[in-house]
Amino acid sequence: MPVDLNKIMQTIRRDAGLAETSGQEPLIKIEALDLERPPQEPLIESAGETYGRPISVCFAGVGTCGVNVLMSLKAQNVKNELVEFVGINSDGGSIKELEKNGFKNNIALSMDSHYLGAGGDLAVAKEMGEKYYDQFVKLFRNNNVDLALIVTGMGGGTGTGVAPLVAKAAKEAQSGKPNKLTIGVATMPEGIEADRRDMAMQGMEEFKKYVDALIVIDQINILDVLDEQNASIDDVNDLIDSRFQIVLQSIMDTVTKYTKRNIDFADVCSTLKASGDSIITTVEASATNVDDIKRELSKALNDKLLIDHSKKIASRLMIYQFYEQGYSERTHYEVVSEIQKLFNWTKVGDYYRCILEEPGTVKFLKIGSGSGGEYKGKTKVIVMAGGFVDKPSADKPTMAIPAVAMPTMTMPKVITPEPLPIKATVATKVLPVTEPPPPTPPQSSSIEELLKKGFSL
Ligand SMILES: Nc1nc2c(ncn2[C@@H]2O[C@H](COP(=O)(O)OP(=O)(O)OP(=O)(O)O)[C@@H](O)[C@H]2O)c(=O)[nH]1
Numbered sequence: 001m002p003v004d005l006n007k008i009m010q011t012i013r014r015d016a017g018l019a020e021t022s023g024q025e026p027l028i029k030i031e032a033l034d035l036e037r038p039p040q041e042p043l044i045e046s047a048g049e050t051y052g053r054p055i056s057v058c059f060a061g062v063g064t065c066g067v068n069v070l071m072s073l074k075a076q077n078v079k080n081e082l083v084e085f086v087g088i089n090s091d092g093g094s095i096k097e098l099e100k101n102g103f104k105n106n107i108a109l110s111m112d113s114h115y116l117g118a119g120g121d122l123a124v125a126k127e128m129g130e131k132y133y134d135q136f137v138k139l140f141r142n143n144n145v146d147l148a149l150i151v152t153g154m155g156g157g158t159g160t161g162v163a164p165l166v167a168k169a170a171k172e173a174q175s176g177k178p179n180k181l182t183i184g185v186a187t188m189p190e191g192i193e194a195d196r197r198d199m200a201m202q203g204m205e206e207f208k209k210y211v212d213a214l215i216v217i218d219q220i221n222i223l224d225v226l227d228e229q230n231a232s233i234d235d236v237n238d239l240i241d242s243r244f245q246i247v248l249q250s251i252m253d254t255v256t257k258y259t260k261r262n263i264d265f266a267d268v269c270s271t272l273k274a275s276g277d278s279i280i281t282t283v284e285a286s287a288t289n290v291d292d293i294k295r296e297l298s299k300a301l302n303d304k305l306l307i308d309h310s311k312k313i314a315s316r317l318m319i320y321q322f323y324e325q326g327y328s329e330r331t332h333y334e335v336v337s338e339i340q341k342l343f344n345w346t347k348v349g350d351y352y353r354c355i356l357e358e359p360g361t362v363k364f365l366k367i368g369s370g371s372g373g374e375y376k377g378k379t380k381v382i383v384m385a386g387g388f389v390d391k392p393s394a395d396k397p398t399m400a401i402p403a404v405a406m407p408t409m410t411m412p413k414v415i416t417p418e419p420l421p422i423k424a425t426v427a428t429k430v431l432p433v434t435e436p437p438p439p440t441p442p443q444s445s446s447i448e449e450l451l452k453k454g455f456s457l
C-alpha cells in the first residue's frame with residue numbers, strides 16, 4: 001500500500017497546533033514510497049568492477065616517449081574497454097599522430113599557441129605543466145579514475161617536467177576517496193644519454209613524491225639484457241615497450257579475472273598504496289617443472305632493468321597464480337616460497353616471514369589463485385611487490401618468531417601433464433641464489449582437492 005508522506009506531515013502539523021497548510025504547497029516535497037515494490041536486485045561486486053560500476057583506468061602517456069608507448073600498445077592490439085588511453089605532449093606532431101591512430105582524448109600542451117615541444121628545457125616544461133594543471137585534475141576527476149597509470153621517459157623536457165604534475169593532479173582528484181591508486185612507470189636514459197641522467201633523476205624524485213608506486217625501467221643496463229652483438233634499436237624499443245605492457249597487463253589481469261581465491265582492486269591498493277619503488281610483473285612457465293618456474297621467477301624479479309632489491313625486503317607482496325585444474329599444491333607452495341625468498345623474507349620453520357628490523361612498517365601479504373582451461377600445462381604468476389625496506393644488518397639479532405610447521409597430509413597422487421616449453425614474459429640474467437634446505441611440504445595434491453578437504457592456506 002503506497003504511503004503519502006505529505007498527508008502524514010499535515011497530520012503531524014495539525015497535532016502540533018501548527019497553521020493548516022491546506023491548499024498550499026507542502027513544505028517538504030517527498031515522493032510517495034511504494035512499500036509493496038519488490039526489493040531491488042542487490043548490486044554485486046564482480047571482477048573488474050567497483051560497487052555497481054566498472055573500474056575506471058586512465059593510462060596517460062606523457063612526453064614523446066609516453067606517447068610512443070601508447071602507440072606501440074595500440075600496434076600490439078593491447079586494448080581493454082576499461083582503460084582510457086590519453087596522450088599528453090607539447091609536440092604537436094605527436095598529438096596529430098595519436099589522433100590519426102584513433103586516440104581521441106589527448107591534451108596538447110603549448111606555452112604560446114605553438115605546439116613545438118619543450119626542447120629539453122625543464123623550466124619551460126614545468127611552466128607548461130602548471131598552465132595545464134587544472135585540466136589534468138579534470139581528466140582524473142571527471143572520469144572518476146580509480147587507477148591512474150602515468151607513463152613517461154625521463155631525461156627530456158616534457159616528460160621530466162610534466163609527468164610529476166600529472167601525478168600530482170591524479171592524487172588531488174583521488175584525495176579522500178578509498179580504493180584509488182596512482183602508479184608511475186618511467187624510463188631512465190641509456191648510457192649513451194648519460195648527460196641526461198641527472199635531469200632525469202630530478203624528474204624521477206619529483207615523480208616519486210606524488211605516485212603511490214613507482215616502477216623504474218632503467219635503460220642503462222640495456223646492453224646487459226639484450227644480445228649485445230645482434231640487437232637492433234627496434235629490439236630495444238620493443239623490449240622497453242614490453243615492460244610497460246607487462247605492468248598494464250598484470251594489473252588488468254588481476255582486477256578483471258574472477259577466481260575462487262580472488263584478488264581484487266582493493267588488494268592491489270593495499271599492496272601498492274604509498275609503496276614507493278615497486279615491482280609489477282608476470283611470469284609464465286611450464287606447470288610441471290618447479291625448477292623451471294623458479295628460474296623464470298628469478299629472471300623476472302631480478303630483471304636488471306628494474307630496481308635492485310637484493311639488499312631490500314619487500315614488506316608488501318601480492319602473488320596471484322593461475323593454473324590448470326589439478327595443479328600441484330606442492331608446486332604452489334614452492335612458487336610462493338621462492339618469491340618470498342627472492343624478496344628477502346626470512347625462513348622460520350617451513351615458511352617464509354617478513355621480518356623487519358624497524359617496527360611500524362605496513363606489512364601486507366595476499367596470495368590468490370585460480371584455474372582455467374587456457375592454462376593447460378602451464379602456470380602464470382603475477383607478482384606485485386612494494387614497501388621495500390633495508391635488510392637488517394647481519395650483526396643485529398633478528399626477532400625470534402615461533403616456527404610454523406607444515407602439516408603432513410597423505411594425498412592421492414595427481415597425474416600431471418607433459419611439460420610445455422617455457423614461455424617467460426621477461427628474460428634477464430639469473431642471479432645466484434643461496435638455497436636453504438628443502439622444506440617438506442605435503443605430497444603432490446591439487447589446490448581444489450585440498451580445498452574440498454577443508455584445508456586453507
Ligand atoms: N624506450 C624508449 N625510450 C624513449 C622513446 N622516446 C624517448 N625515450 C627516452 O625518453 C627520454 C625522454 O625523451 P622524450 O620523450 O623524447 O622527451 P620529451 O619528454 O618529449 O621532452 P621534450 O621533447 O624535450 O619536450 C629519452 O632520453 C629517452 O631515454 C621511445 O620511443 N622508446
Ligand SMILES: [Mg+2]
Nearest residue numbers: 063064091117
Ligand atoms: Mg618531445
